Amino acid sequence: MFYEHQVQTNKRVELYNITTQVKSTIKDSGVKEGICHIFVPHTTAAVTINENADPAVKGDITNEMNKVIPFSDNYQHAEGNSAAHIKASLFGFSETVIIKNGNPVLGTWQDIYFAEFDGPRRRRFVVKVIEG
Amino acid sequence: MFYEHQVQTNKRVELYNITTQVKSTIKDSGVKEGICHIFVPHTTAAVTINENADPAVKGDITNEMNKVIPFSDNYQHAEGNSAAHIKASLFGFSETVIIKNGNPVLGTWQDIYFAEFDGPRRRRFVVKVIEG
Amino acid sequence: MFYEHQVQTNKRVELYNITTQVKSTIKDSGVKEGICHIFVPHTTAAVTINENADPAVKGDITNEMNKVIPFSDNYQHAEGNSAAHIKASLFGFSETVIIKNGNPVLGTWQDIYFAEFDGPRRRRFVVKVIEG
Numbered sequence: 304m305f306y307e308h309q310v311q312t313n314k315r316v317e318l319y320n321i322t323t324q325v326k327s328t329i330k331d332s333g334v335k336e337g338i339c340h341i342f343v344p345h346t347t348a349a350v351t352i353n354e355n356a357d358p359a360v361k362g363d364i365t366n367e368m369n370k371v372i373p374f375s376d377n378y379q380h381a382e383g384n385s386a387a388h389i390k391a392s393l394f395g396f397s398e399t400v401i402i403k404n405g406n407p408v409l410g411t412w413q414d415i416y417f418a419e420f421d422g423p424r425r426r427r428f429v430v431k432v433i434e435g
Numbered sequence: 436m437f438y439e440h441q442v443q444t445n446k447r448v449e450l451y452n453i454t455t456q457v458k459s460t461i462k463d464s465g466v467k468e469g470i471c472h473i474f475v476p477h478t479t480a481a482v483t484i485n486e487n488a489d490p491a492v493k494g495d496i497t498n499e500m501n502k503v504i505p506f507s508d509n510y511q512h513a514e515g516n517s518a519a520h521i522k523a524s525l526f527g528f529s530e531t532v533i534i535k536n537g538n539p540v541l542g543t544w545q546d547i548y549f550a551e552f553d554g555p556r557r558r559r560f561v562v563k564v565i566e567g
Numbered sequence: 568m569f570y571e572h573q574v575q576t577n578k579r580v581e582l583y584n585i586t587t588q589v590k591s592t593i594k595d596s597g598v599k600e601g602i603c604h605i606f607v608p609h610t611t612a613a614v615t616i617n618e619n620a621d622p623a624v625k626g627d628i629t630n631e632m633n634k635v636i637p638f639s640d641n642y643q644h645a646e647g648n649s650a651a652h653i654k655a656s657l658f659g660f661s662e663t664v665i666i667k668n669g670n671p672v673l674g675t676w677q678d679i680y681f682a683e684f685d686g687p688r689r690r691r692f693v694v695k696v697i698e699g
Contacts (some may be wrong), residue, residue: 305600305667314594334436338472339564340602344674348616351524354478363510371503371635380466380625385627392549392615392628396677399529401474401563403437408561410476413528429672431602431665433615433699435565468569470604470695483656486610495642495649496656503635530659533606533695534568542608542691545660567697 304332306430312422316369316390318353318361319417325400325430326407332432335405340431342397347387347421350428351396355414368393368420387421394418402432436464438562444554448522450485450493450500451549457532457562458539464564467537472563474529479519479553481526482560487546500525512522519553525549534564568596570694576686580619580633580654580677580694582625583681589664589694590671596696599669604695606661611651611685614692619678632684641674658682666696 306328312319321341329339343350354360368390378385398415400407409415417428438460444451453473461471475482486492494519500522510517530547541547549560570592576583585605593603607614618624633652642649662679664671673679681692 305665305672338565340663340665342663342672344672344677346616346624346674346676351530352478353520353524356515357512359511359513360478360517360520363512364521367504367508367510367517367521370508372631374633376631378631379623380627382621385624385631388617389628390623390629392617393525393657395527395659396574396616399472399474399531399663401437401472401561405642408437408474408476412476412478413476429665433565433602433697435567435699470697484610484660485656487654489644489646491643491645492610492649492652495644496653499636499640499642499649501651502640523665526658527659531604531606531663533569533604540569540606540608542610544610545608565697567695567699 304381304432308428310417310426312419312424312426315422316365316410317419319419320414321417322414325415329402334402334432334434337402337434338399340399341428343428347391349391349396349418350398351394351416351418352413354412356412372385384421390420392427436564440560442549442558443554444551445560447554448497449551451467451551453549454546457547460562461534466534466564466566469534469566470531471534472531474561479516479523480558481523481528481550482530483526483548483550484545486544516553520564522552569694572692574681574690576683576688576690579686581683583683584678585681586678589679592694593666598666598696598698600617601666601698602663603666604663607692611648611655612690613655613660613682614662615658615680615682616677618676620676648685654684669676
């Protein structure tokens, strides 16, 4: 079962919550036990998991990443978004979550985020649900 | 087949070897060919793979990460563990290893580590074994 | 279906394109719908996805990573390649791509790269294709 979703990000760098979309995709699939693979088909965005309670965590993550991988640093890529390419490779283009009793197995404080590093943009992510 | 394991980490930042637990989980599952997905349901810990021989490698990894993502850096999150949240997203919350002849396919020097970034704590990780 | 591939890297740090090998492996498997898991059985190399068009992106990624994680930084590991171990954990040892109609689902600008951090060397990566 293959699904495609769209997101409209709002900032240059942003963790955009996609947990609701992932959960409803698993529900739609009807799969009770298996894995759910989320894949981002871009090169300047990624997917990650992190805290769902205090929104300050998201800001700390994006601010610190902007400091560690600066927007400008004598990059050669003419488009000017090399920092976004680097951050995307560091965060990774996919997440796999386990499905149990029809729900993703997530920790109490975990939500799933589309990691925008070169927005705002219209983006998409794809999901594959495998029974097993 | 779904499994849950507990670990008691000993330091604030530590790579804790879970290879034995993963191997025995695969054995328990009886699966000979497939994949084994390891997932960490926390937001300040992760899972990674790295060297199993010289223990100095683990220290070099944790020391350097503590330097690249400092414990204090004007973070806004009141709990004071934003560095751990950032490191966890960088290392990632899951690993998937291939199962062949009933064993995980790992390189000669590879072991699997629970990456603690805000310990010491009682932690857990979950494992899903899929035949295929 | 399990496959093993070899690569000969050419530089100390290099993103080596393995997309063609991955695509032909999926074709060989005959699987039309499923997932393809790529795993690097080393501790100083990784696998990532990134831009396939402007080659300057690869150079920006490797140059910046060499700056963020310096080759020398009072590491204790006697082999002198701790930076490579750290970068490998940051990039990650596996990628999972979705298979649809017999092809990997990749974005327009995405290719799959073996990330060499301690080359040049003869390396290998393994691939598992799962139908589902």
